[in-house]
Amino acid sequence: MTSIVEPIKEVVLSITFDNGKEFTAREVIVSILGCETYFAKSYNSWGRGQNKNANGLLRQYFHKSRQLNDIEVVEVLDAIDKLNSRSRKYLGSRTPYEAF
Template sequence: MVTLVERKSLYTVIGSLKHKKADAVRKTVTEALMPYKERVRTITYDNGREFADHQGMANDLEARIYFAHPYASWERGLNENTNGLIRQYFPKQQALNTVTNAQIKHAMDKLNHRPRKTLGFRTPHEFFSKTKTSLTVALRS
């Protein structure tokens, strides 16, 4: 599973990932973000091997790539927090390779239609669809 979070609106996109190989991650991220390509400006990764093809993703999406420092999860705090919210739908003991695309879409819809205090109790969907901001995402698989 790949989690992509837009930092201003908190809009979340979750991609299904069968394995953590660089080519699979590139394909999943590119497919997940392609509908938003005009708004994608930057992507921040952690330092996992699965992001080895970061230059390919940068070219596909015409985005700038940044990396968090090793062992500095606070540099991607929004993504870490969102992963915690996703765990409400997919508990730690559940194997993520058993999760269906329908379950992922359900969790994504729930998260994007959940009012957030930091957005003045608007939903990420409302905020994202009404703004024309650039899409800056942090991701982790």
């Protein structure tokens, strides 16, 4: 897991966790990244819209059945690049790369 998370350490400022099984190793992830963490309230899906949207976008590249340990760093970096190259309505049709 360290080999996946370590390359993105400098760009991750915070993580919002929900109760999904994809976050069972959250302590390990946070210890590697050293970032701020937040927890979404259970059963308050209306308060986690951005979190749910991000999870849905990532699911296009990483199915729930895949174990985090089976995902290669190059796959994560490729998914990040593709997601940050998509234009977003909330950014005035700019991509995250253009906006930030």
